[in-house]
Amino acid sequence: GDSVTQMEGPVTLSEEAFLTINCTYTATGYPSLFWYVQYPGEGLQLLLKATKADDKGSNKGFEATYRKETTSFHLEKGSVQVSDSAVYFCALIPGGFKTIFGAGTRLFVKA
Amino acid sequence: DVKVTQSSRYLVKRTGEKVFLECVQDMDHENMFWYRQDPGLGLRLIYFSYDVKMKEKGDIPEGYSVSREKKERFSLILESASTNQTSMYLCASSLTGANEKLFFGSGTQLSVL
Numbered sequence: 185g186d187s188v189t190q191m192e193g194p195v196t197l198s199e200e201a202f203l204t205i206n207c208t209y210t211a212t213g214y215p216s217l218f219w220y221v222q223y224p225g226e227g228l229q230l231l232l233k234a235t236k237a238d239d240k241g242s243n244k245g246f247e248a249t250y251r252k253e254t255t256s257f258h259l260e261k262g263s264v265q266v267s268d269s270a271v272y273f274c275a276l277i278p279g280g281f282k283t284i285f286g287a288g289t290r291l292f293v294k295a
Numbered sequence: 296d297v298k299v300t301q302s303s304r305y306l307v308k309r310t311g312e313k314v315f316l317e318c319v320q321d322m323d324h325e326n327m328f329w330y331r332q333d334p335g336l337g338l339r340l341i342y343f344s345y346d347v348k349m350k351e352k353g354d355i356p357e358g359y360s361v362s363r364e365k366k367e368r369f370s371l372i373l374e375s376a377s378t379n380q381t382s383m384y385l386c387a388s389s390l391t392g393a394n395e396k397l398f399f400g401s402g403t404q405l406s407v408l
Binding site: 188216218220225226227228229230233235273277281282283284285286287288 | 326328395
């Protein structure tokens, strides 16, 4: 069935370090891909999305490129801040409106 | 500001109790969802609804039911709470088009003792 696999955390970085969180997926057809972020004590909110192959989603300095050949959607940011500390979820919609989530990756950024 | 509001942030219940979790959205969204979030498992879909009085089972519906009598309100019911239902419950809503993003509430942390 459709699924999302993302790297286990926690990931601990120093401020201004480069961030990569890996995400791969299994789905038939052409899913839409998403990254959601959950700050402490809050629900999830959309960070970025991409709906077709080679699309790049971007927001708040974060980027991810839809790679169909490797079935991946890795999240990157060139310089993280303490305020980026959160849990990041990779997700897909295989078709329709049901969203499937990965397990989440917790990021800690130290000052 | 658009909002999805969950009635309780924390809830403590006893085994065997009937539990109601309420969710209200003010965005006139057609679709509403209930997920549970557990460490290492991410979010798992319990039930969803694409219209008033309509409901569909998600991936883990056992032990739960839902009610959607009005478009803006979607309730999750634990018929007889058990300790393995201790979890964070997240409500979400979306527009009816394909591939629409989800808007989430802040969650209800339920503890069943």
